[in-house]
Amino acid sequence: MKGDDLSGYSMDELFRAEAEQQCAILSDTLLRLEKASDVAPLLEILMRAAHSLKGAARIVGNDGAVRVAHAMEDLFVKAQKENVAPVAQTVDVLLSGVDLLRDLSITPDHAESASRIERFLAECSDLRPAPIPVMPAPVPAAVMEPVPAPEPEHGKKDVRLDAERLDNLLALAGQAVVSAAETGAGVTAVRAALRSLQTVLSELRNSDLTPRQRQLLRQAGALTSSCQSLAAEESERRDLHDRRLLQLCGRIYRETLSCRMRPFGDVAGALRRLVRDLARDLGKEVDLVIQGEDTEVDRDMIDRFEGALSHLIRNALDHGLETPAERLAAGKPPCGRLEITAHHHAGWLSVSVADDGRGMNVETIRQTVIRRGFSAEEHARQMSDQELSEFLLLPGFSLSERVTEISGRGVGLDAVRSMAYEVGGSIRLGQSAMGGFLCEIILPVALSLLRAVVVEVSGERYAFPLARIERIVEVTRADVHLIGGIQHAFLEGEKVEIFSAAQVLEVGEGDVSNDGINLVIIPSGQGRIGLAVDRLLGMKELSLQRLDGRLGRTQDVSSAALLEDGEVVIVLDINDLSVTAANFSAASQHRAIFPEDKTGPGYRILVADDSLTVRELERKLLVSQGYEVDTAVDGADAWNALRSGKYDLLVTDIDMPRLDGIELVKLVRNNAQLRDLPVIVMSYKERDEDRARGLEAGADYYLTKSSYQDESILGAVRELLGQPSVA
Known part of the structure; x- marks a missing residue:
């Protein structure tokens, strides 16, 4: 360990570090020994490790570790002389000795240590003829050099660093990279200002000036040109310096990061x-x-x-x-x-x-x-x-x-x-x-680095860990449907609840100014949900910064990071976020992602059908005529939607789970707020008695799907909404 500054470590701390290293060597080599064809090199490694550990234990006065290591060393020497690998029973005993040595390096004076030592020594005595001698009193460290431990197989020295200090150093290195990228901004601004000044002076030359003013103007122009030349030279020197500084800071960051790697x-x-x-x-x-x-x-x-x-x-x-x-x-x-x-x-x-x-x-x-x-x-x-x-x-x-x-x-x-x-x-x-x-x-690869998708929500930047999101899709206004008062989109046939990320994070309403929105799809306990974000800023590899512990647990936030321009980006906790979105949905707090559409007839229709195909067919037909259409997957879903929203017309099937269409119509007619709502029944049932049941329940129209025609349903819709028929 020559050249390393170990002055800050006590002898006990140094012994614990060496014991951990030597115990790892002992354990690993013993396991390899059982299946090795050539045991001599492995026995040599084991003997040296036990001998080194015995010498280190003697220096710090750990008598128990001295006795255990000496017993193991004797067994290894005996096996070397016989040039045979220990049997499985012997390896079991030796591995228990490794565990004992590891524990003795941490708590040498534990109450159970003495009995464990004696039990181990007794097991060793059954494996070899000679008893283990009691070692003499420890020699003072000042007059005895420790036996050097073998270097690890990969040839590198392990230097133990405090985890928190290493994290702080890594954070500072990351900030240095960002700062180095910003140093050239000042010179660039000066050059821009000089160009603007030169433009002003050029305009002044065309003005009516006295001879003295023209002389001063020429002097000002000459000084400005000189300053521009100096600024250009300084800019070149600064660019070169910035590149070198950025490379140096990058190397410092990478080297600091490598200190965390094992x-x-x-x-x-x-x-x-x-x-x-x-x-x-x-x-x-x-x-x-x-x-x-x-x-x-x-x-x-x-x-x-x-x-x-x-x-x-x-x-x-x-x-x-x-x-x-x-x-x-x-x-x-x-x-x-x-x-x-x-x-x-x-x-x-x-x-x-x-x-x-x-x-x-x-x-x-x-x-x-x-x-x-x-x-x-x-x-x-x-x-x-x-x-x-x-x-x-x-x-x-x-x-x-x-x-x-x-x-x-x-x-x-x-x-x-x-x-x-x-x-x-x-x-x-x-x-x-x-x-x-x-x-x-x-x-x-590293907890301090994260590949993430960076987005903008209400003017703030957020990062979604790439491994925790399923995908990012763009949907249009026509792809978003209201089902039971909740907005959904259908992705590959699966219904996905969608929310405004701004509303869920409580940072505003979000900015949806055109017909398309970007959805970040994340997993949740009930399937998948989509979070609408304002803009996608791309995929980044972020150097994570720990949040100050005084902030406590921050909902929906896991950490933070710095972007190349020095801006802070909040890294979201996907597990938290999915729970927050679920609670947001349960509390019915969500509002429409798109601004209210003021075009078209302004009528809102609810379509209830348990068949996805029929439901989508009817929805698209009505949307094509300019109506605002929401859908419900069954009668119960439709009843919830009718009570939570305002509709001008209901189109419903009859045979649906949980609540069929006949019962739904009866509920509508018995409700004081909904009894005047126009209702169209669309059903496969063509019998007269089925038609009579629908009309008796309160339906205004009863249409059969087998004779489905666009104009028949559109004509009924226009009539019930009081619109003129199309010639």
């Missing part, structure tokens, strides 16, 4: 240990392959997804991979294969867990969905494999009927999804290339 391999040792222990508990054989250990990941991101990987590994070993006997019966090798892969792709981090086990049985999922009441049987039968796999991500959903210490409680995949969504990522389930199960998590 190789994915930092979690590999813990994952290998987890797989080994679980496989032994389950009586299964597993060959673990970890690819992409050099892939760099934000250190905060590693802390977040390490637990998610543990969930996936538990699911894979308990549910996915079969026992050796089951695999042999299925024509597979007795040893299963588990692959964990990390790599960067298109600016994102992809981490996948795949196995060659049973795979995903979609029919089992379908039956579980039906049996547990997550969906009606008719609907579940029509679901695709991808739609069915989404149920595995729901809280409490499990295909296992067993409750074990490893899995079967309905937790795991939902926790993985929650983790991915919290950091702006996503998750994908499917079949692995080996024929088993695959779970891929897509995450930002």
